[in-house]
Amino acid sequence: MRAELLHDQRVFMAALRAPLRGESRRRSSLVDPDAPWGPESEGTPSFIRASGARSASESFELYRRQYWYRLLDSLEEDFPLLARVLGRSAFWRLIEAYLSALPSRSFTLRHLGRGLADFIRERPAELHAPQHAEDIARFEYALCSTFEAASVSPLPAEALKRQPIALQAHLHLLRLRSPVDVLHRRAAKGQRPSVLWSPAPRKRHVVMYREGLQIRYERLPLLAFAILEAIAETQSLEAAMERIASGSLTLRGSDIPRVRAWFAQWAARGWFRSAEGIDPSRSKEK
DSSP, X not given: OHHHHHHHHHHHXXXXXXXXXXXXXXXXXXXXXXXXXXXOOOXXXXXXXXXXTBOHHHHHHHXXXXXXXXXXXXXXXXXXXXXXXXXXXXXXXXXXXXXXXXXXXXXXXXXXXXXXXXXXXXXXXXXXXXXXXXXXXXXXXXXXXXXXXXXXXXXXXXXXXXXXXXXXXXXXXXEESSOHHHHHHHHHTTOOOOOOOOSSOOOEEEEEEEETXXXXXXXXXXXXXXXXXXXXXXXXXXXXXXHHHHSSSOOOGGGHHHHHXXXXXXXXXXXXXXXXXXXXXXXXXX
């Protein structure tokens, strides 16, 4: 009985996750109804029964159609800038390919777009200017994560040297090759999010964080970004500064006043927390 239930569940999920085709696709706003998005549906699971005037296959197709529409709508809500920059047709092509390769495995839609930026990076030939699409996807997923991440009591500046430290979970450090922050601000103001993409993208170092209920982001000097990144990875102020001093960046005596000013500002903003109880292996997610 258990084996039969497991089989039915697998058949159901395989059929449910198959992208829309045929009439279901033609009745939607999706493009290219005959495009080979992924594996063919295994058909209607045998345990689905007819309901009223609808046959079993019609009932299941209705359910499957709504499942896909919800996923597509959810990702369009989470990645509105990417949708506008790519255009809706190209965006939905991308999302269907993404969902076919990496179907949802969570009870919540909150993490549905977590792997989208990496998916784009691994398939550069499928998009125009993929490095920009990847950056936009990474930036927009960080917006979602920053808003919902927990915040714990911050450490004051005088405590930073005395105990292991970490960055607040809502703080994200983004290495970007595109002016995504500029595009996002333009879009937020209702302006057209267009920009001349550089054929040789310049690196930008952006910190994103939450202040109250507001999400803020700003560009950082490379040295400031590297210090925060080292703290996230080492969970120690001393080890972080040793890494900076022994690395490729040059830390001069003249840099000390501005480094002190950065730490005073970061501590005042509550960016640091105690690292006690934090799994060091998760620090690279920042």
